[in-house]
Amino acid sequence: MKYVIWVAIIFAGLWWIRQQRSGSNSPSKKNKGSNVMLPCAHCGLHIPENEAVLGPAKSNGTQTAYCSPQHLQQHEGRA
Numbered sequence: 001m002k003y004v005i006w007v008a009i010i011f012a013g014l015w016w017i018r019q020q021r022s023g024s025n026s027p028s029k030k031n032k033g034s035n036v037m038l039p040c041a042h043c044g045l046h047i048p049e050n051e052a053v054l055g056p057a058k059s060n061g062t063q064t065a066y067c068s069p070q071h072l073q074q075h076e077g078r079a
């Protein structure tokens, strides 16, 4: 009877590892602290902080985030 319990535990462990591996593809688990979403100042699209393109720092030290270098150029050029 003990043997059956161990087999069940091993199968549960393998299933858990498989779940962890399949879930590792999602960006939310990959990078720590990447849960912060920044809105693009040009089109308003929200992008993860680590994927955002940051514009030049303003006088107050803050940087404007953009979804792409194209939007950074378009927005900064317009300002």
Ligand SMILES: [Zn+2]
Binding pocket: 040, 041, 042, 043, 044, 045, 066, 067, 068, 071
């Ligand atoms: Zn944008």
